[in-house]
Amino acid sequence: MNSPRPLGQPLDRVDGPLKVTGQARYAAEFHQPGMLYGSVISSTIARGRVRTLDTHPAESLPGVRLVLTHLNRPPIAGYDEPYEDADAADGSPFRPLYNDRVLYSGQPLALVVADSEELARYAGSLIRIDYEQGEHQTDLSLVLAEAHEAPAELPPARGDAESALRNAPVRLEPQYETAAEHHNPMEMHASTVFYQVDGSLVVHDKTQGVQNCQRYLEEVFDLKGQVRVLSPYVGGAFGSGLRPQYQLPLAVMAALKLKHSVRVVLSRQQMFTFGYRPRTLQRLALGASAEGRLEAITHHAIGQTSRFEDFTEHEVEWSGMLYRCDNVQLGYRLAPLDVYTPLDMRAPGATIGVYALECAMDELAHAAGVDPLELRLRNYSDLNGNTGKPYSSKALRECYAQGAARFGWTDRAAAPRSLRDGQELIGMGMATGVWEAMVMPASAKACLEENGRLVVSSATADMGTGTYTVMTQIAADAMGLPMEQVEFRLGDSNLSQAPLSGGSATVSSVGSAVLKACELLQQRILDAAQQSPASPFTGLGLEQVGFDGGELFVRSNPQTRASLGQVVQVAGHLEAEASFEAGEARDDWSTSTHSAVFVEVRVDEALGTIRVSRVVSAVAAGKVVNPKTAANQIMGGVVWGIGQALHEETLIDHNLGRYMNHNLSEYHIPVNADIPDMEVFFVEEQDDVVNPLGSKGVGEIGIVGVAAAVANAIFNATGTRVRDLPITLDKLL
Known part of the structure; x- marks a missing residue:
């Protein structure tokens, strides 16, 4: 009798025990001995220029290692050329500490790096900034006449709406207004940058796309092949982690300049100084x-x-x-x-x-x-x-x-x-x-280890949505394995390619890649089971066999079975990687x-x-x-x-x-x-x-x-x- 399949079942989260026991670690919870801490200093005006930045009171404190500003930041290759960001808007992206211009209230103007987070914050309070303040405008209702066409591909008009409106027996013309909203996930945005002896970086970042952050850092800082981004757990994001937020380049700037590991965590108030739902x-x-x-x-x-x-x-x-x-x-x-x-x-x-x-x-x-x-x-x-x-x-x-x-x-x-x-x-x-x-292009890898355990992986994210669980279910269902024998790994830029985790497309995209990788692995297993001339699986195609209860069996004779663990022990480690993207059928x-x-x-x-x-x-x-x-x-x-x-x-x-x-x-x-x-x-x-x-x-x-x-x-x-x-x-x- 076949065991119940997990697909479609209301199962508990596989990562739940780690989270409720505090074993799941987030971007600001990875430590290294002697690590330094950064605190961001934000602008208090909405538009203008920085005349002077008096950083001496902060720099004179014992334990303060660096006050980073636009005047002393390291050279940054990507600041003068366009760089890739999978969720960027049209225009010139914001570049922290680029120059003396202030573009909005709350803009980061300096980063204090010190031996402790408390010292960094205190030192930041001592910095004095003199501005040349310009006139600003932040009220949408006052600039409606200045609005321009959005660079959006709108569907073309159809019919004659104006004429039909004039002649309609029932007509109404309401106007609606929606407010600006900020994401406010429980976990604040944070980046922990571990500086390696060879100059490479291992970065723990709060993000919905580790590979997007990796590409961003490699291009902006000219670090091709020298950056690995990790984000195994994300404490909520709701879209705020789609773009690399400014604490990430600031932490990397400090780590490269000091050749030292640095962590930067934004305060709750600073969570209001980047993207939001627009009014x-x-x-x-x-x-x-x-x-x-x-x-x-x-x-x-x-x-x-x-x-x-x-x-x-x-x-x-x-x-x-x-x-x-x-x-x-x-x-x-x-x-x-x-x-x-x-x-x-x-x-x-x-x-x-x-x-x-x-x-x-x-x-x-x-x-x-x-x-x-x-x-x-x-x-x-x-x-x-x-x-x-x-x-x-x-x-x-x-x-x-x-x-x-x-x-x-x-x-x-x-x-x-x-x-x-x-x-x-x-x-x-x-x-x-x-x-x-x-549906977006995605890849996944499925590996059957010699102990019979299945490890499936892709560089996607889980912001509390249940990605760990549903991907485990998809893989377990495809391979006929119990959930406890399957592990899904994510949040590592070194894993198989995955899109940004957003738009309700993760299961459709990455899940389809996981399914495809498991189907390829099934063929590898069948090939391995057919190596012996006396094998009961010799000459059978994939459609003639099934996978259930951790075993390979013949559909026409379900009593003819072989343990997946036995197959892999003889054949050795078996794996398959697959990519998926939407086909022409859609x-x-x-x-x-x-x-x-x-x-x-x-x-x-x-x-x-x-x-x-x-x-x-x-x-x-x-x-x-x-x-x-x-x-x-x-x-x-x-x-x-x-x-x-x-x-x-x-x-x-x-x-x-x-x-x-x-x-x-x-x-x-x-x-x-x-x-x-x-x-x-x-x-x-x-x-x-x-x-x-x-x-x-x-x-x-x-x-x-x-x-x-x-x-x-x-x-x-x-x-x-x-x-x-x-x-x-x-x-x-």
């Missing part, structure tokens, strides 16, 4: 028939960016693909400000753009007198309107139906302010979620994950306080490798979506050009008391096109649509439409 203004116009069938959509967005880079994301495209409409016009512009460049943050673009679209759809439903769920069904599309391609799979109707049934959508009152429980007004809202199911299809989110809120009529009381999220994401870790991802996304709707906003003092709430006491995020019991479930979906696993990824889809569902529920409860996130009680009142 945006969005203007939509929807035209529909009296029955609510869409006749026209226009969606124009303006986002903020830095003056040195143009950050773009897929913000408006969703309005052209999610519903059936013949007349669509999309626009996307950027307004440069004296701020740092924004950065991808969980479901970049979709979190913002789908929020506006799904709120507008709710407004349309109210204007047309149609139930919001029924409106979406009337405008359902089996094609991606932007490309005209059918979806490889789209179980969104099932998400709507099953989610509505579990939530009790039929109990919703159509008229706002109709449901009440004492002082609380009760409202229900819903929204659609969508995210592209991406070209004729559109591939996406979809979801339906249902939310109930309770609003205190007198105080205006808002409480989310119920959430149901139904997700169609193809084959779910591990429903437990996947549901955990969706729950995290829902929590963040509630935070986006009601709490999160990075506030800036535009007079100073500086963030005011750059800490976790004033940057409001949801706490346990803000989050209700939620129901997350996956709708069965078969997809033979998206990748060999049929898996679409779940990291991003969990947050998409949540803020809109919350906002729509608040309108249903109160009759007040707030279009500016976050929805705080002052706006509601």
